[in-house]
Amino acid sequence: MLIVVTGSPCTGKTTSSVKLGKILGMDVLHIRDFVRVRGLGGKFDKRMESELVDIRKLGRMLRVECRRRTNVIVEGHLACEVKLPADWVFVLRCGPDALEKRLRGRGYPEGKVEENLLAEMLDYCLQKSETNYSEAKIVQLETRDSTAAKTARKMMEFVGGKRTHGEKVNYTAHLIKHLGLENGRGQKKGN
Helix, strand or coil, rough: CCEEEECCCCHHHHHHHHHHHHHCCCCEEEEHHHHHHHCCCEEEECCCCEECCCHHHHHHHHHHHHHHHHCEECCCHHHHHHHCCCEEEEEEECCHHHHHHHHHHCCHHHHHHHHHHHHHHHHHHHHHHHHCCCCCCEEEECCCCCCCHHHHHHHHHCCCCCCCCCCCCHHHHHHHHHCCCCCCCCCCCCC
């Protein structure tokens, strides 16, 4: 079985995946570590304070690695960008207000906070997952008020057939407010 856990940074992917791996007795492949060990990082984006990754090469190498393993959980925000032979794809989501606090708590630069907030409000990881994993069961889970253990148990319930419907997540109102469009104006506050 191949399970993918993806979502924006700070949605709880890493910790929830580790807990799910323990419950299911499965290895967890962290894409961040895979990129580092395999030397897949490229140029460093100073504004975003992150390395750029060749997604095609990452996808090829991950597919080879996943064929070598019979049961694995692949975890990382870049997992939505590649096509893997997944059985399940869990897209972890987090309400924008809570996500902003988490991103700032990690000390991310302003540009990275803004980009990740917009990605979350625009359902970026969900849309990419739906494009790349059309054969898999895709479930989105809201993690704003959830612990990693609770999120892992929810994922387990889906894998075990005890749950069939994911959570409905819609951040359109947050996006409208964030962009300053709630009163028909096209600028954020302070602009």
